[in-house]
Amino acid sequence: MSDQRGLFIYGIVPSDVEPSPDVPGVGDPPGSVTVVRHGPVAVLVSEVAPDAALGRPADLTTYQMLLDGTAAVAPVLPVRFGTVVAGPDAAIELLDAHADRFAAVLDEFEGRIQYVVHGRYEESALIRRVLDDNPAAAELADQVRGRPEEVTREQRIRLGEFIGRAVELRREAESRQLIDLLATLAVSTANRPPSHELDAVNVAFLVDADREDEFVDAVEEFAEQRRDLVRMRLLGPLAPYDFASAHQVTG
Structure with a gap:
């Protein structure tokens, strides 16, 4: 991944979650949704340009559709819309800092x-x-x-x-x-x-x-x-x- 591009974060999920291939993310043009894993938890992300304007109704719809679709098959902790980190290392730091709390919340949302x-x-x-x-x-x-x-x-x-x-x-x-x-x-x-x-x-x-x-x-x-x-x-x-x-x- 380019150092010039950030990662838009959708939600926290268990580490065994696999996004469907070629699921589009936010932005124009949209990046593909991928997953960054760390221990028992992971984060759903897609690449965005550093100057991307991420306030369009289409972006919010994409964000919601991805999270709602994920919630149908696995627990997910939504992350506030518009959250962007610098790259995979920053995403792993986020997971590492809150891994136990995230895992507990995902257990709470399991099957709900x-x-x-x-x-x-x-x-x-x-x-x-x-x-x-x-x-x-x-x-x-x-x-x-x-x-x-x-x-x-x-x-x-x-x-x-x-x-x-x-x-x-x-x-x-x-x-x-x-x-x-x-x-x-x-x-x-x-x-x-x-x-x-x-x-x-x-x-x-x-x-x-x-x-x-x-x-x-x-x-x-x-x-x-x-x-x-x-x-x-x-x-x-x-x-x-x-x-x-x-x-x-x-x-």
């Missing part, structure tokens, strides 16, 4: 995958619920209905505050109910911040692979009970991004 349950309220259905449940909000809605914005500005602001607070309270309740429902089916949970003001739930779960079907069935039941109010999505299986932060590697 991440899912994310994300739900967003249908705005019109949510507003109907808020107005049905709150006479004060319903009265404000009547005051602004069909009237110019400039003469109902104060009422609109107050109505928006009612709706915003209602979303926060419902989000807290929905997230608690979801976590309680899945508590026996998940090893760990991580609440994610809302990605949108109308988010109902956004929770990551670390799941034993042998309970995956039970977990998915339970999420589908949760979603069905709320289908008139919340658009639910189940994302996964994924690499354990939300459970790697305590062991984060920055290079």
